[in-house]
Amino acid sequence: MARYSLRVNGERHEVDVEGDTPLLWVLRDELGLTGAKYGCGVGLCGACTSHVDGAAARPCVTTTADSTRARITTIEGLSRDGNHPVQRAWRELDVAQCGYCQPGQVMAAAALLARDPDPSDESIEEALRDNVCRCGTYPRIRAAVRRASRIMRDER
Template sequence: MGRYRLHVNGERRVVDVPADTPLLWALREQLGVLGPKYGCGVGACGACTSLVDGRAARPCVTPVADAQGKRITTIEGLSEDGDHPVQRAWLELDVAQCGYCQPGQIMSTVALLSHNPDPDDAEIDAALRDNVCRCGTYSRIRSAVRRAAQLKRGER
């Protein structure tokens, strides 16, 4: 067992787990942060996507020891009242069907828009290609990414 200091959604937190424990388990089981979903456990589906130091990462394959000292942001940490531009776009365009993949889709979109404020469809598809949506809402997701980019730029 080790003691790891994590910076999760703006708060300093401590977990006592083995070093190789996936960050996803520390978030969900130790800290009660349930937004990142368990999908595949091998980093292939994107349901757990969160930001680690501002970049999209897969907590299901990130050892907790590797996350120590880094800023971890999950969907819960985007905004207190759902007013982040990406969240607003998702709601405005009614993207979610079952909703299971949406936290990961949203966090991947936040990462994309942080370095590319006006992505084209090919860039959106490339950035979200590893986020699987079983319901097939990909066209609504792409539209929401474009809308989030507009909202982020202050466009109506």
């Protein structure tokens, strides 16, 4: 056990854990940020997708010891009011079914739009390729990313 200092959603947190603890379990067990979901633990399903320094990352395969210099954003920190364009588009198109994978999908989509505000369908499919949705909401996800892109353009 050792003490690590993490910057999550704009705040500093001190945690006492083993350094090899995956960041996902620190977010969930220590910080109570349960929006990042456990789906596979090996970086295959995308349910835990969060942002590390603004890019989509997988906290389930990132150790705590390697995260101390990072700027970490979870779904809870994506927007203050739940109205990030991606979150709005997701609601407008009624994307979610069970919703379990959706925080990860939303974070992956938000990271994509931050670097590519007007992505092609190929870019959307590439960016979200490893975010599994077992309910089969993919057609709506694709449409919602396009919608979010338009919302962002209209508000620029």
